[in-house]
Amino acid sequence: MAHAAQIKIPATYMRGGTSKGVFFRLQDLPESCQVPGTARDRLFMRVIGSPDPYAAQIDGMGGATSSTSKCVILSKSSQPDHDVDYLYGQVSIDKAFVDWSGNCGNLSTGAGAFALHAGLVDPARIPKNGVCVVRIWQANIQKTIIAHVPVSNGQVQETGDFELDGVTFPAAEIVLEFLDPSDDGEEGGSMFPTGNLVDDLDVPGVGTFKATMITAGIPTVFVNAEEIGYKGTELREDINGNPEALARFEAIRVAGALRMGLIKHADEALTRQHTPKVAFVTKAQDYKASSGKTVQGGEVDLLVRALSMGKLHHAMMGTCAVAIGTAAAIPGTLVNLAAGGGARTAVRFGHPSGTLRVGAEAAQVNGEWTVTKAIMSRSARILMEGWVRVPGDAV
Known part of the structure; x- marks a missing residue:
C-alpha cells in the first residue's frame, strides 16, 4: 500500500520568553493552509505532534507542555502603521484541537525578532546598530504590540546579559509594549466584564x-x-x-x-x-x-x-x-x-x-x-531553522 511522502515546509523553531514555538511565514505554508480552517489546524497539530494520547508529543516538535505546544504565523501587515501581522495557535497536547482565542505574550517577543529575521520589516526601518521598533498587529485579539528589538550590524542581536527567570541562559533584552490591552478585541466588552472589581x-x-x-x-x-x-x-x-x-x-x-x-x-x-x-x-x-x-x-x-x-x-x-x-x-x-x-x-x-x-x-x-x-521585558532566540517535515496526507 502506497503512503504519501513527507513534504517539507520552511520553518523556524524559536524560544520567546519562557515559551517555544514553530514559526512560519504565511507565504511559506501550503496554499490550503494560508487561510484559516481545517487544513491549517491539521498541519499545525501534525507539526507539533498532536493529538497524542501518551501526552509526550514524541512524533512532533512539541515539548509536551502548554509552553512548548505552539505555532506562529507572520506576514506583512494588512493594517496601517504596522509592520507585521502575528497569528498564534495554541495546540492541544492530547486532543485534536488548535485554540485561536488568545495571544501568547512570550512568543510576542519571538514575533518581533522573527519579523526581522524573516525579512518582513522594511529594510529602511532597520538601523545598522541600535534598536528597531517593530509594530506588530496581534491578529488573534486585534491589538497592537510594539517590540523594541536590539540590532547589531543590521541583524537581530540575540545574545546578551539579560536574565529572565524560567530561562536558563541570558540573552539580549527585548522590551514589549502592549497597547490598549484592556479589551480582547473579540468580545468588545469592558475590561471588567461583570462590571465589578471583585x-x-x-x-x-x-x-x-x-x-x-x-x-x-x-x-x-x-x-x-x-x-x-x-x-x-x-x-x-x-x-x-x-x-x-x-x-x-x-x-x-x-x-x-x-x-x-x-x-x-x-x-x-x-x-x-x-x-x-x-x-x-x-x-x-x-x-x-x-x-x-x-x-x-x-x-x-x-x-x-x-x-x-x-x-x-x-x-x-x-x-x-x-x-x-x-x-x-x-x-x-x-x-x-x-x-x-x-x-x-x-x-x-x-x-x-x-x-x-x-x-x-x-x-x-x-x-x-x-x-x-x-510594559515588560523578555528575550528571544532562534534555536533551529530550515524545514519542518510532515507526512503529505497531513495537509
Missing part, C-alpha cells in the same frame, strides 16, 4: 470564592490562594500530578468563562481551552523557586501562580503578566490588594521560576477603568 464566583461542586475577572492581555480569573486551599508558593509538581486539583481549577475556569461572557454554555469550554486563564494570588513571602534558589518576600510585591491549558505554568505566561500588571494598577482588585493596595504603576511578582516585573498605566475615565499600555 465578584463572588459560584463554582458548582467546588464552592464560592472572591474573584477578579479581567480582560487585559488575556481574559483572566484571579482568586485568592488561601480561599482555594493553597499557600501561593506552590510549584508545578505540587499541583500538576493531582487530577482532583486540576479538575477544581478547570471548574473555576469554566465558571469564570461563563460569568465573563466568553462562553454561553459550560460545554463550550472544551473548544476554548486557552482562555480564560486562572491565577491565584497571595501576599509576598519567602519561597523556594523551581531552580532551588530562595525568593525573598522583600524582593516582590506579591506571589502569583497561573494555569495554562489545564496545568500550572512553570513560570508565567506573558499575557497573564499583562493582566497581573493591569489588575495591580487598579485599587481594589484581588491582585492589587495582595500587593498591598493603593495606586501603583508597576509590580514585581513571584512565580514558580522566580520573579518578573511588569508595568501598566491605568486611569479611570467616565467611571470606567482603562489601561493605555503595559
